[in-house]
Amino acid sequence: MSTSRNKVLEAWMQEHGYSSNSLAEAVNSAVADLTGRAGGLDGSSVRDWKAGRVRWPKSASRVALEKVTGLPATALGFVPRGRTPVSALAPPSDDAVERRRFIAAGTALAAAAGTPMFASNHRVGTSDVERLQRRFSEIVVSDHRHGGRLDIEQKAASFADEALALQNSGSASQRVRSYVYGCAAAFQSSAMWAAIDGRRYKGAIGHMREAQALAELAADPAIKFRIWSHAGTLYRHLGRPAEAIAANDVARSLSITRRDPMFACLGHARQAATYGLVGDTTAVRRTLGRAQEAFERADPSCPRPAWMTAVGDGAELESLALAAHLGLGEFERAEARAHQSLALLRPRMQRDRALNTARLALAQLGQGDLEPAITTAMSIPADVFLRHPRIARLIRDFDSKLHTAAPSSPSAREWDEYAHGSWKGST
Template identity: 30%
Template sequence: MDTQRNEILAALLTSHGYTHRQLAQAVNAISGRIFGRPGAATDRDVRRWISGAVRWPTSRYLLPLVEIFDRQPEAMGFVPRGRSSRLPVPPPRTPTAGEEEPVKRRAFLTASTAATVALALGLDETPVQGRLTLTDIDRATGKIGRLAAHFNSVGGGALLEVATVYLDRLRTAADGCTYGPRVEQALNAAISDLCSSAGWAAHDAGQSGQARLLYADALQSAILAEDKRGQARAWSNLALQARLDGRHREALRVNRAALDSRQARQDPRIAALLHSRLAIGHARAGDPPAAARSLLAAEAAHDKFDTAAPPPPWLRFLDAAEIAGLSAIAHQAMGHLPDAELATAQALQMLAPNMHRNRAYYGVQLAELQVAQGDTDRAALTVARLNTSALSSRRIADRLATVHRALAA
């Protein structure tokens, strides 16, 4: 039989960081949630999908693949064969007595998402005793990067426990394993990276105290690792936390210190993020001219992005859409509501399809701005278009509830 290799699916595995075995595990876990019993996919099945030997998987595997990669089958390189190759509809779940309360449903989604991610990433494979090598650290770094990608998709609330459990495992490895100086440095850098991601998850889950501690731990580990990029990231997060705590001048001082670092001067992506957040800080501190200068600096840094070189996983969210969204927050803080609404709408138009969390965040922000300008009809329409059913973010949920109360009033 004439077969053609599925290069699209092979590229998706690479971009998402899955091995054949890890993808099979993720498919089986999601299949269990959809169909009520775990799937039986193996790495051999994945190889057959990629080789083209299987051009259209069974529904038991196809539906999980659609969920994992957020693409229709044809966009994953699969080839339909007539009417029998239509995308199947997931079987209905057996209802319990009475309707599920929204909180219970969100708790189920959170638990299933976290379990699926933990299983797919193989977080229990990192050794906690014996000899630790650079290969082990490279694997851990890859897992942390894929965890950051899941944050952008489903929000931090669903994955906070996953991140903190894996952080405990890395710290156990640091205490229980033997390794040389290079491995120690790389391990500290990985712990810093994970602390920052876990801090973001805590922040998104509304756990500001835990987020603050994790950001401080991230800075300490980055210093031990002599990781300048990790230090700049930690300083940026600490500045954000200070601003959220209402300490605007402290946030400005921390943000300026981060911008003065060599890494910020050499990396346009870090500079763009810091300038965008500095603009918000100036706006909240009542200095519109300084905020405007920082917004221009962020746009100038964005123009210098090296699109040929992939950014680190934690910075993949930072694109033109995110910079527009951050500028909207600065305009809102300055009282420029029409400009803020326009920038938020631009962010929503430019967001990548898989950025579900950010799409919900800026969707709520757009509704807030419309309510603030008295345009309740458009705000109601904006809210009606939001889809937060598979999202776990207390921050977004609380803000959306406030919008609903304003519309009801």
């Protein structure tokens, strides 16, 4: 991809007497002021900015640069990521009303990137934070319905950029600034989760690093927990269980797990899913037991972030226990957990319902119950799993295991007729 030099940044540096090395030092110092830890830029990092090889610096560096210069990054010639026309991102099969509303929000953000949203004397206040939080709730709802779509990832990242732009739009109390950084971190964590869910792991790692830096600026233990917990899931999907266990341990060690047992429940349950991946039956039993104990201690009326809804319902605990037992090959236990999770999931959580239905089919197949397994798998609409990489992978795993277990059976022939008619012929 061709790059163009950032002549705006070069002109600002020349006007203010900065070399690449001296600007890197100033930004590193500003990062230290913000986070308590010096930044890691050097002269080559700034030269990459000037050459246009880096069009949008990472969050902590970008915020520090804005502090040094007194200007928003867009006024220094930087271009936010993901400015693809929204119409090219929206898949044709979504609900039309929701799509129009969500696209309108994304279009407004794209316009805001080039034009200041507020006058320079704007006072950033709680109403701005509340507006960002409403946007975050919309992202969470869309994720529950559709899962890891690229447009959800890009919109979440755009909202994070919008939150950071708000920091430069006017004055604010330290408390409000922390809230805004927390919103930016939450958006990046949603972008990270959408990328994980869509199996776009390289992008997920980038969002994770941005989210971690922003969470440090916010000093918000709830969002730190979410980011580290998602990191554990990311490493689990990457087949790196040691790092998954370490990331989950960081999440479980945060103070919020001691203040609210519901967070401890989620931390233990996600760790159990990782132990299932490595076949550690004893550890699965232990962590699921701790998760259940924490769930029973938690106050269900305690206010929590929107993304904790399924944890409070108990659906997330059952879903993760299902994944853990399936990983161990404990198919009868997995089937029981699958039925419990499906009973608890709220209607809007369509992605999780399809995932757990696919896992139920695998659990039934693992017990040799071919007809119920096929009926279960066929109950997932083909257009649902074809749009979602994780569900598609489970269905293909089911297809492979069915043909290994009973390649010439009437059940396998029935499945083949369905598969060729509904999805094999289109992939």
